[in-house]
Amino acid sequence: MNNDCQPQFAETLDPENWDEVRALGHRMVDDMVSSLQTVRERPVWQRPPEHVKARFREPIPEDPQGIERAYEDFKELVLPYPKGNIHPRFWGWVDGTGTAFGAFADMLAAFMNPNLGVADHSAVHVERQVINWSKQMLGFPDNSSGILTSGASVANLTGLLVARNSIADVDIRNHGARAAGGKLTLYGSAETHSSLIKAVDILGLGLSAFRKIPVDKNHEVNVEALRAAIVQDREHGRIPFCIVANAGTVNAGAIDPIDDLVALARSENLWLHVDGAFGALARLLPEYGERLQNLHKADSVAFDFHKWLYVPYEAGCVLVRDGKKHHQALAVSADYLEPQSRGMAAGPEPLSNYSVQLSRGFKALKVWLSLKEHGIEKYRRLIRQNILQARYLAELVEENVKLELLAPTPLNIVCYRFNPGGLDEKELDRINREVLAELQERGIAAPSYTLIDGKFAIRMANTNHRSRKDDFHRLAQASVAVGQAILCAEATDVPTLGQSV
Numbered sequence: 073m074n075n076d077c078q079p080q081f082a083e084t085l086d087p088e089n090w091d092e093v094r095a096l097g098h099r100m101v102d103d104m105v106s107s108l109q110t111v112r113e114r115p116v117w118q119r120p121p122e123h124v125k126a127r128f129r130e131p132i133p134e135d136p137q138g139i140e141r142a143y144e145d146f147k148e149l150v151l152p153y154p155k156g157n158i159h160p161r162f163w164g165w166v167d168g169t170g171t172a173f174g175a176f177a178d179m180l181a182a183f184m185n186p187n188l189g190v191a192d193h194s195a196v197h198v199e200r201q202v203i204n205w206s207k208q209m210l211g212f213p214d215n216s217s218g219i220l221t222s223g224a225s226v227a228n229l230t231g232l233l234v235a236r237n238s239i240a241d242v243d244i245r246n247h248g249a250r251a252a253g254g255k256l257t258l259y260g261s262a263e264t265h266s267s268l269i270k271a272v273d274i275l276g277l278g279l280s281a282f283r284k285i286p287v288d289k290n291h292e293v294n295v296e297a298l299r300a301a302i303v304q305d306r307e308h309g310r311i312p313f314c315i316v317a318n319a320g321t322v323n324a325g326a327i328d329p330i331d332d333l334v335a336l337a338r339s340e341n342l343w344l345h346v347d348g349a350f351g352a353l354a355r356l357l358p359e360y361g362e363r364l365q366n367l368h369k370a371d372s373v374a375f376d377f378h379k380w381l382y383v384p385y386e387a388g389c390v391l392v393r394d395g396k397k398h399h400q401a402l403a404v405s406a407d408y409l410e411p412q413s414r415g416m417a418a419g420p421e422p423l424s425n426y427s428v429q430l431s432r433g434f435k436a437l438k439v440w441l442s443l444k445e446h447g448i449e450k451y452r453r454l455i456r457q458n459i460l461q462a463r464y465l466a467e468l469v470e471e472n473v474k475l476e477l478l479a480p481t482p483l484n485i486v487c488y489r490f491n492p493g494g495l496d497e498k499e500l501d502r503i504n505r506e507v508l509a510e511l512q513e514r515g516i517a518a519p520s521y522t523l524i525d526g527k528f529a530i531r532m533a534n535t536n537h538r539s540r541k542d543d544f545h546r547l548a549q550a551s552v553a554v555g556q557a558i559l560c561a562e563a564t565d566v567p568t569l570g571q572s573v
Contacts, residue, residue, distance in 0.1 A: 115515020117156035160538040164520035170384040177438035188432040192419020199436035211368035217395030219426040224349035225267035227374030227390035235343035237401040260316035261293035291326035320351020325483035350379040468548040478524040487529040490555035501528040
């Protein structure tokens with residue numbers, strides 16, 4: 073090939089004008105900090121209007137728009153219409169709030185852009201230290217293992233995968249679940265999170281492999297019913313292999329009796345996995361020591377940093393007490409991944425040998441920097457603050473004759489409804505669905521919803537470090553005011569509600 077025909081310079085995605093990028097970067101940081109600083113002044117949530125949604129149906133751009141135009145599109149189409157979970161009155165699902173320094177950490181990680189699957193570099197050592205700090209927080213032994221994940225859903229999947237592959241005298245990894253010689257079965261309460269059900273499906277066990285065990289009045293698993301189900305399944309040829317415990321159920325924040333489940337798992341030779349997506353970190357508080365002190369005796373625990381450590385999405389973690397079993401369940405051998413005696417691949421054990429991913433982003437940096445910024449004691453205070461705020465809302469509900477508390481409040485979740493009296497259950501469900509929608513659509517507050525004993529509940533889940541006491545007072549007041557306005561509008565045939573509460 074004639075070299076004279078080759079271009080003098082190869083194309084790149086780096087900017088032609090670095091000063092222009094630097095200036096825009098400074099402006100972006102200023103805009104984002106200002107947006108976060110003034111978040112309380114805006115509605116919690118507002119739906120993107122149709123003309124904005126129409127812009128998201130445009131075809132892929134063929135020609136460059138440039139960084140200025142692209143950023144203006146972000147400010148016009150994206151920034152004004154967030155989910156709202158950075159707002160002080162967002163309490164939907166169990167969404168964390170993030171922090172400014174955590175966001176900067178993500179920016180730093182993106183600029184470095186490392187892949188943490190293999191090789192000896194600083195990002196790997198940061199994640200290994202975060203895993204070690206996680207062991208300290210939950211009391212796991214030094215020889216246990218762990219890996220950071222996108223969130224508790226993948227952490228739960230990883231824990232169950234290790235449990236499945238660790239069944240004694242059965243080589244499931246090489247020969248599949250059929251090698252067990254019977255239907256593999258695992259157990260959890262009727263309150264178990266949907267991510268565990270999805271994990272059972274992904275692992276090829278079939279949804280019928282998950283036995284849902286009844287709960288008591290506190291929404292905790294009935295241990296005797298669980299024990300009986302294991303015995304009965306064995307008599308019918310099933311192969312029980314795992315118990316899933318909940319450290320903070322998604323509906324009401326219930327904590328299963330961990331000590332009893334540890335003892336049952338040991339006596340039945342079963343794996344004990346704990347879904348502690350948010351509740352596991354309550355172990356940091358001495359007042360929850362009795363309920364959660366023995367988390368370290370579980371075989372695996374899943375939890376999220378982006379919930380009760382408030383780091384930006386995504387950042388979850390799974391810890392496995394037996395590091396060898398964790399490694400055996402996920403490590404693979406390939407010529408291009410073999411460790412070397414020198415060079416980049418001569419470092420520590422590849423993190424990919426403990427993960428379902430080979431390509432892994434630098435999510436550990438925001439956890440590492442956040443813990444350095446605040447120290448663990450401040451997180452203890454914030455977790456305690458969230459729990460006390462939930463109890464305060466529960467008290468407001470119980471004090472108001474037009475509100476009804478639908479479940480106990482053991483952690484940070486309050487389930488309640490507007491109930492002025494004189495309405496049947498069907499009407500109460502309908503009215504409360506409207507109350508919730510109005511609270512959200514009018515930007516007042518953003519709780520979510522669930523069913524408690526078949527009743528539609530407005531559900532406040534508090535992992536928000538920006539919330540203040542008066543925010544919960546406003547939620548209680550608004551729930552009554554909106555409910556009353558709906559009833560009055562229906563009684564007088566008024567088509568719409570007013571715009572202020």
